[in-house]
Amino acid sequence: MKKKFIKSISLLSILIISLLIPNSTSFAYVFWNGPISTPKSIGIYCQSLAYSSQINTYAKKWNQCPEVYLYESNSSIAKIHSLVSSTSSGSYATTYYYGDDNKSIVFYKAWQTSSTAIQNETIVHEFGHALGLAHTQSYNNSMSVMREFGFNYKAYPLSDDKAGISALY
Numbered sequence: 001m002k003k004k005f006i007k008s009i010s011l012l013s014i015l016i017i018s019l020l021i022p023n024s025t026s027f028a029y030v031f032w033n034g035p036i037s038t039p040k041s042i043g044i045y046c047q048s049l050a051y052s053s054q055i056n057t058y059a060k061k062w063n064q065c066p067e068v069y070l071y072e073s074n075s076s077i078a079k080i081h082s083l084v085s086s087t088s089s090g091s092y093a094t095t096y097y098y099g100d101d102n103k104s105i106v107f108y109k110a111w112q113t114s115s116t117a118i119q120n121e122t123i124v125h126e127f128g129h130a131l132g133l134a135h136t137q138s139y140n141n142s143m144s145v146m147r148e149f150g151f152n153y154k155a156y157p158l159s160d161d162k163a164g165i166s167a168l169y
């Protein structure tokens with residue numbers, strides 16, 4: 001969830017996880033949910049044709065992590081679905097969890113009206129959630145596309161994100 005102004009519910013999860021794991025300052029990435037069961041074969045499907053090329057292109061930036069491979073598939077076998085909605089929300093986009101192998105991303109009106117740079121970084125961010133990452137700890141914002149607020153203007157996984165994927169998969 002890339003929020004514009006208000007804190008997301010994921011922050012609570014981060015705080016709880018931090019309390020449960022000793023020495024949590026030794027890393028920054030945080031897991032949101034379990035890994036996708038077929039990390040080297042992750043079908044993605046965007047149902048909004050006007051945006052599918054852009055969304056799939058930036059989703060596949062995660063293929064810079066050798067542990068995962070995302071490819072465009074048909075809807076029936078896709079494990080990560082996406083769509084663009086004209087609905088207004090408090091956020092640019094939200095990733096919904098229906099199971100480790102069933103995630104759905106909705107990009108809202110604020111995303112549509114944002115700059116291309118913000119759109120692209122938000123795409124990478126949301127697919128990071130879909131792969132199982134939560135927001136990073138804030139002190140590592142400059143090393144992660146999974147920062148909760150603000151942007152690095154780098155639309156690809158950064159060092160903290162790659163470490164998180166490596167640990168998860």
Ligand SMILES: [Zn+2]
Nearest residue numbers: 001002135148
């Ligand atoms: Zn988020």
